[in-house]
Amino acid sequence: MSGVGDVYCWPTNLGWVMGPILLFSCFLTGATLALYHGSPLGRGFGKFVQDAGVTVLGTVPSLVKTWKNTDCIKGLDWTKIKSFASTGETSNVDDDLWLSSKSYYKPIIECCGGTELASSYIQSSLFQPQAFGAFSTASMTTGLVILDEHGVPYPDDKACVGEVGLFPLYLGATDRLLNTDHNDVYFKGMPTFKGMRLRRHGDILKRTVGGYIVVQGRADDTMNLGGIKTSSVEIERVCDRADQSILETAAVSVAPPDGGPELLVIFVVLKKGFNQQPEKLKTIFSKTIQTNLNPLFKVSNVKIIPEFPRTASNKLLRRVLRDQIQHELSVRSRM
Missing domain, CATH: 2.30.38 (Luciferase; domain 3)
Structure with missing residues (x-):
């Protein structure tokens, strides 16, 4: 993907596999590594990408969603980018299309793996036709x-x-x-x-x-709603597009303290400048989930919060949200 004359930039963390991969990739291929001091969430980073002449830009899907929803890179020239890369979370097709459009619809190379695997086990390949938000092959040595x-x-x-x-x-x-x-x-x-x-x-x-x-999504993010298995990611994909006030959503399910079917709870972060009522969003989410996924799925609760808990590499911590709502339900049951 990169070599002499290329400029590689990827917001990441040296405690995560992507950090060492980034360093060694540049050392081995002769590419330039662009280092930015500050948060990658705002226009400052976007201008850095432009001014540094970045040709390979790595991302995390939640970063792309923020850039798109805040319109912070409007007017910047990212057309030197030859390819994008994405890892850390499941990608959103609409967000990928938006990102690709910033450089004449260049490809987005999806990577999925883990630090314990030293890299990706599935990924996209420039030697194959690609689809946004999807992987085309297992990586080398992977079965x-x-x-x-x-x-x-x-x-x-x-x-x-x-x-x-x-x-x-x-x-x-x-x-x-x-x-x-x-x-x-x-x-x-x-x-x-x-x-x-x-x-x-x-x-x-x-x-x-x-x-x-x-x-x-992850196996531990799978939920059983009314006897039907689904994933957090599937629900979040339809909820993210349900209302213009929504920046992002996180879906978790919890078992009621007194037993019974799992309850679906949607956490929401609103776009800056928007206000919305949880009950109204609950109605909107229920309708869009029942229309696009399954008419039997029911939203039990909606909670609006300022931001989601994330790891150092920007992965969403649904477990923290699940524990939070489980604790609230437990307290209520004892009242």
Whole structure:
């Protein structure tokens, strides 16, 4: 993707796999690494990308969403960019289209992996036709299957949705952990395939009819609503577009303290300058979810908050939101 004469820029963190990959990529290819001091969320970063002549720009989907919704790069010239890259979260197709348009619809290379894998296990490739928000191939040395709810792999040519199982021989993957048992974390309880114990990664993948792969979120972000399994990402995709006041949403499900079906709760961050009532959003979300996903899904609660909790690499921490609402429900049940 890059080489001598290219300028590489990617807001990231050296404690996360993308930081070392970025450094070594530039050292190995002779590309220039553009370093920005400050937050990548505002116009200052956008102008830096322009002035530094960045040719390869890495992103995180939530960054792109912020740039798009705040219109902070309006009037800037990003046309030197030859390709974009995206990792850290599942991408939004509309946001990807907007980003690509900033440089004559250049491709966006999607990457999905983890620090414990030393890189991506699925990614996009410039040697193949691409689709926004999707992956076209497994990475080098990666073997994988998509498992059904019984842990049985689907055929490789079948359109399906399920948890990914990685082949255990994987270049760069960890073989030990400092503070816990490596086997318990990555292999215990996983099914075997062709005599191999599969490695756990925790992503839910969707393979399309055309063979593209779309990440549906984490296995621990899967929810059971009225006996039907769905993912947080699917719900968030339709809710993000439900009203012009919405910057982003996060969907979690929690079990009621006194038992019963899981409750769907939508957390919302509003765009700057907008006001909205939770009850009105609850009605809007219920309608759009029932129209676009399933008529049986019901929104139990909507909470508007100023910002979402995130990791240092900007990943959304749904677990924190889930724990928060679970605590609130527990307190109410004791009153």
